[in-house]
Amino acid sequence: MADDRLSRVFSALADPTRRDIVARLASGDATVNELAEPYDVTVQAVSKHIKVLEDAGLVSRGRDAQRRPCRLEADVLDLMTKWIERYRREAEDRFRRLDAVLERTAEQSAADAPAKEAAS
């Protein structure tokens, strides 16, 4: 119960290399060696990155002889989108309401004191 799923997903995607790996997996499955090729880090480092993505549920692995092909699990991305969208919408609604209040207040002031400015 150490850390929830959402935390693992967010922190998995906090690393640019891992985001890049996800981007590449979106256009097709790939083996660890294929994924490691473009970077100038060891294949072990990439293996670790993939493990992080796997623990977050973002990729699953198959078995093809001694190869362990990686596949993107897009479902988990919904989890993040849902979290994000919820608060974005909430904040936007709040701003909308605030704007409405301000507008009404402005109208009121105009009505109450049609020609008077606030004293300095």
Place this chain on the structure above:
Amino acid sequence: MADDRLSRVFSALADPTRRDIVARLASGDATVNELAEPYDVTVQAVSKHIKVLEDAGLVSRGRDAQRRPCRLEADVLDLMTKWIERYRREAEDRFRRLDAVLERTAEQSAADAPAKEAAS
């Protein structure tokens, strides 16, 4: 040029406490002390969390006497949603195409060998 915006946003939200702070700010601005109250960590720790969120562009701060009220900047959330949705859609499309191919292949096999099952 150390780290890009997206990395900062993702890693800011990788922490449960920070996600919680964002959630609370979505329903209204708050000061550091108010935000710190529910947690059993020092106010300094929360101040650091807010700084992380601020550096990621997720919150902005105002000035009201000696208070520095925090406000959620929801725009940045769009950045993440866009990144996520792009690859989710890409992966989904790929699966859809793959399904279509498999279906066509299945039809073909059925036509080629109407009554024959594959040998054990």
Place this chain on the structure above:
DNA sequence: CCACTATTCAACCAATCGGTTGACAATGCC
């Protein structure tokens, strides 16, 4: 001016992270 409140800065600490090297397991091919 003084005291109080709100917030941050600085130094420190343990844990985690991204990377390395080196050894090891598993599988296919000759």
Place this chain on the structure above:
DNA sequence: GGCATTGTCAACCGATTGGTTGAATAGTGG
């Protein structure tokens, strides 16, 4: 069987992280 290929495990290292305590800054209100 022997060997090359693919991938992981283990131990280590320096940097970063999330937390602490203690001191400093800044603005309010008597």
